[in-house]
Amino acid sequence: MNFWILQSLNGLSYGMLLFLLAAGLSLSFGLMNIVNLAHGSYFLVGAYVGLTVMERTGNFMAAVVVGAISVGILGLLMQRLLLRRLTDHLAQVLLTIGFLFILGDLSLVIWGGVPQIIPKPPLFEGxxxxxxxxxxxxxxxxxxxxxxxxxxxxxxxxxxxxxANVRAAVDDEEMAGSTGINVALLMTVVFGLGAAMAALGGVVGGAFLTIFPGQDMDVLLLALVVVIIGGLGSLKGAFVAALLVGLLDNFGKALFPELALFTIFAPMAIILAIRPTGLFGRA
Amino acid sequence: MKTRIGIIGIVTLVFMAIVVACTPAAAPTPTPTAPAKAAPAPTTAAAPAATPTAAAPAAKPTEAPAAKPAVTTPIKIGFLTPLVGVYASLGADMRDGFLLYLDQKGNTLAGRKVEVIVEDTEVKPDVGLTKAKKLIERDKVNMLAGVISSGVAAGIADYVTSQKTPLMLTNAGDDPLTQQKASPYIFRISFANSQNSMPLGEFAYKKGYRTAVLVASDYPAGWHHTGGFARTFTEAGGKIIQEIYYPLGSPDLAPFITTIKQDANVVHTFSAGADGLKFVTQYAEYGLKGKIPLLCNWCTTEDMLDKEGDAAVGVVNGYPFAPSLDRAQTKAFVEAFTKKYNRPVPPQAEFGYTGAMAIDAALQATKGNIEDVDAFIKALEGVQIEAPRGPIKFDKYHNVVQNIYITEVKKVDGKLVNAVVETAQNASQFWKWSPEDYLKMTQYADLKGKWVK
Incomplete structure (x- = not known):
């Protein structure tokens, strides 16, 4: 009994983190049709910025806010200046994977290779x-x-x-535009929001998962799995899928520790076979 | 929409491939080769002449070598160490220890300039092998040194032997490399994995613990460390009631820690670097600290200790060096390292430093002629050093014989330190067994998962 409660809570907490991470990716892909592989970098950079703020001020709230806002602005700029101009998926993949490497190496230069942990707020230490x-x-x-x-x-x-505007734009961008919605601005704002949420996840996660170079790739993979299971552009899908992946991952590791990598990819394959658009995706 | 799903699917597959390919865990498992040809023939010739005792680590300038070295080109040493990933901190400390010694000698050993080329292994056996090839074939180094991970060491061993390039391991403890698979060209100044944990198994039994849970990262170093503990613990009469192996560098250790059986007397873990940090903090977060005593190898090294904070207090560790040792050489070394780098001194810093010391001693004995590989190896075999960690020498399988310290994390004047509680003097990798008997026993890689009876 104890085992199940404990593992469920573990899985839920990990799943919530995945939700913060994947929601933005799902939205940017569903709404803007942007394949953004730099999404994992938002998580990592957010965590590192949060760490620096925490070390300077000792205030966890400040770390969360500064981390999220600074990375949100980074996302806004990336979308506004670069990604908006690219409609070709291959070009997007090349550009964002370039950002993934550049941001990863910049973090390595600035924060070093040593694994770090963000101190928890004192109230939640024990x-x-x-x-x-x-x-x-x-x-x-x-x-x-x-x-x-x-x-x-x-x-x-x-x-x-x-x-409502976002939903309209997801359904039909041109029609939404013709009714007077400023779709371009809307997209930029949503993209920035998604980046900020990934950074929020980074700061929150950095306090119990440690932060280290290479984490951007690890979390990007998980985020992609969540988006595929949940369905593109669906927040509900991202939420359900994130919890599902979190729980599966946790129970998989607890029950069959040696199959740790397998337990999240097997369900993804099964769901793709049964519902190719994901749980809540629309064909 | 269909093409979109297709694209994201392809991208995910590519990333899966990258991540799976990069998983550091499964290094080529050492194949149980016949131990017969193992031992490099013990040197008989001219041993006494080749036992230079290197100077104490205090920064004494090298006296000019008696004879002019035959060759005056710089000696090139390739240094393999991880600078990213789970062992990034230990890798940097090991490198800096090595460079500190050379720095103290003005980058000149036995009258020849020394040039060190550092390469990042990323804790991945395949990357390690690529970098070793680059160093030997392109940079034409005279020898290799370094290596943190047992997996990487096992991955490059056959290659360096085939190239007849000496390799001084300054951390990687993969047992078979100085046992069943011993090579004339490979020396290890740090430890064999189970050399650290066998004393700990006996210590646990003496403390009155009778049932133990083993938790380790799932690669050779984990199997050897927990295996050594289990070997001496069960021999004394203790029982292993559970074994848990998690992937090296797992993002979250909670799913594993929460399955530890609560009725165990003691938990033994091999968790190093970032894994050590996660293990110790999460062990406390889940309320196990204070309930089941924690014995480990490497989980509280000084690179992580401050970040672990009070969660680490009371954790017992077993390894060959602690900066708190009450020795003149230790103090001089710790002071020099702290002065140059201004950060805590984990054992890996000392391993790097002492590795350079041993190379220096062998170079002095051969008048700097590292090009004569056989003579250089013979000289290395005879090296005996008063290292910062204590007196050390090599056994005939080229593994170091040294003291193993059992330490406990204590808070002294508000600072966390690994304080020595017991010392196993001159412990060899075979512990209380003769090499012949020990090598006949089943290897740890094959015993993994079978300790629970």
Whole structure:
């Protein structure tokens, strides 16, 4: 019993992190048709910026905010100045993979190769007891952050004019444009928001997963898996898929530690075979 | 929409391929070759002449060599070390220890300039082999040194032997490299993996622990370290009740830590570098600290200790060097390293430093003639040093014989230190067995997963 509660909470906290990471990727691909392989770099750079802020100020909130905003601006610029001009997927892949390497090497130069960990906020340093088992309170915080962000995004998409515009643009860009929606601006804002969320994930995750060079590639792979399972451009899909991958990954590792890499790719293959557009994707 | 899915699918596949190809874990598993041809013939000739005792690490300028060296071109040493990935910190420390010694000698050993070419192995056996080939074939180095990961060391061993290039391992502890697969060209100044953990198994039993859980990163170093612990622990009468192996450099260790059986007396882990940092902090986060004592190899080295913080207090470690040792040589070395690099001193820094010391001693004995590889190797075999960690020499399989220190993390004046609680004097890689008996036993790679009876 204990085992299942503990592992489920673990999986949920990891899944929430994946959601923060993958939501932006799913949106930029679904809405703007941009294949952005530099998305993993947003996570890594966000984490490193957060680390620096945390070391300077000791304030975790400041680390989260500065990390998210600075990377959000980086995303805005990338989309506005470069990606917007490219409609060809191959060109996008080449450009963004170039950014992946450049940003990765820049981080290596600036922050070095030593694995780092962001100090947790003092309030969430210790473990708490749940029934008979002990669970790190920080991971509960991560679950909480994930839920809050998910609700916020749902509200933004379903209950605001901006969200309605986004939905319209996803369905039919030209028609949306002809009704007076500034699609170009909308896209830039959504892209920046996606980058900022990945960076938020980086700061939050950097406090319990450690940050190290090469992590950008690792998380990009997971984000792609989540997007494929969830379906392109679907926030609901990204949320469900992220939790699914988080739980599968965790239970896979706990139950069959030697098959650790296999347990997330096998479900992806199965889902692709049954539903090629992903769980919530539209054909 | 269909083409989009296709594209993202292809991209994902490519990345999967990259990530799987880059997984550092499975190095070529050492094949159990017959131990017969293993031991390099013990040197009989001219041993006493070739036992130069290198000077204490205090920065004494080298006295001018008695005879002018025959060759005056620089000696080229290729240094393999990871600068990214899970062992990036240890790799940088090992390199800096090596360079510190050369720096103290004015980059001149036995009258010849020394040029060091550093290459990054990224903790990947295939990359390590590519870099070793580059160093030997393109840069034409006289010898290789370095290497953190057992996987990388196992991956390059056959190649360097075939090239007849001496290799001084300054960390990688892959057991078979100085046992079943010993090569005349490979020396190891650091440790054989299980050399660190066999004393720890006996220590655990003496402490009254009777049941143990093994947790290790899933590659040769993990199997050897936990295997050595399990070997002496079960021999004394203890029982292994669970074995857990996780992929080296796993992003999150919680799924593994939370499955540890709660009724164990003690947990033994091999988790180094970033894995050590994750293991120690998450062990505390999940409330196991204070409940089940933690014995480890490498999980609290000084590069990570400050980041681990109070979670590390009480953790017991077994390895050949601690900067807190009360020795003049240790203090001089720690002071010199701290002064030059201004950061904590983990054992790997000392391994790099001592590796350079041993090379220096052998060069002095051969008057700097590293081109005569056989004579250079003979000289290395006779090297005995008062190193910062204690007295060391090589056994006839080219592995170091040295003290193994069992330490415990304590808070002294608000600073975390690995304080020595017990010393196993002059421990060899065969511990209390004779080499012949030891080499007849089943190898750790084959015992992995079979310790639970």
């Amino acid at each position: 473990p708490i007891r749940i029934m008979e088992s002990v669970f790190p309170s920080y991971r509960l915080l991560v679950i909480g952050v994930g839920i809050v962000v998910a609700i916020f995004l749902w509200w933004l998409q379903d209950r605001t004019a901006m969200g």
